[in-house]
Amino acid sequence: KNQVEQSPQSLIILEGKNCTLQCNYTVSPFSNLRWYKQDTGRGPVSLTIMTFSENTKSNGRYTATLDADTKQSSLHITASQLSDSASYICVVSSSNYQLIWGAGTKLIIKP
Amino acid sequence: EAGVTQFPSHSVIEKGQTVTLRCDPISGHDNLYWYRRVMGKEIKFLLHFVKESKQDESGMPNNRFLAERTGGTYSTLKVQPAELEDSGVYFCASSQVAGASYNEQFFGPGTRLTVL
Numbered sequence: 001k002n003q004v005e006q007s008p009q010s011l012i013i014l015e016g017k018n019c020t021l022q023c024n025y026t027v028s029p030f031s032n033l034r035w036y037k038q039d040t041g042r043g044p045v046s047l048t049i050m051t052f053s054e055n056t057k058s059n060g061r062y063t064a065t066l067d068a069d070t071k072q073s074s075l076h077i078t079a080s081q082l083s084d085s086a087s088y089i090c091v092v093s094s095s096n097y098q099l100i101w102g103a104g105t106k107l108i109i110k111p
Numbered sequence: 112e113a114g115v116t117q118f119p120s121h122s123v124i125e126k127g128q129t130v131t132l133r134c135d136p137i138s139g140h141d142n143l144y145w146y147r148r149v150m151g152k153e154i155k156f157l158l159h160f161v162k163e164s165k166q167d168e169s170g171m172p173n174n175r176f177l178a179e180r181t182g183g184t185y186s187t188l189k190v191q192p193a194e195l196e197d198s199g200v201y202f203c204a205s206s207q208v209a210g211a212s213y214n215e216q217f218f219g220p221g222t223r224l225t226v227l
Binding site for chain 1 (some may be wrong): 153
């Protein structure tokens, strides 16, 4: 069964600190892996998209890694800001359009 | 350039009533998708349009849900009759021509549906 699991479920850190969110997937065939940020009351916004051959991809303070052998991905946030408070969702595509979503990690940044 | 818009932002209806959600994709995007997030669960795919045609509707939960995209522009998702378990947030997304390697999807803000 195609599944995407994320950990932790929620995380609270102090402003300025770094954090890493985890994603494990059992999706086959694999096309690409995406990380989305979703603010409360808003739609998801794409942070990174990685294909099988990409090990790491950065978008500002966000760096995603992908290990296609172990089917694991991580999202590292550097020097967190209050505006980083949101849900971060790992999504795996098994074809060109169908997306399989994780439940998300709720991140809270405290001043 | 305007993003994906959805209307209404929030709808509260009683069980057995009908509700129609609307999505306006980004202009020029042939692909339009509907997703749903029910309370405490992950977002799930409902269906995918390419222009006015249904490419994949494998995620539609049952025949109480009807999606249309007449003319290949905006889309509507009708729930008739609504049940309590239909409550959730309905997201719409659009992307450019299918076949792009990433086929990045741009999401609307969602419609929160509450069925009482």
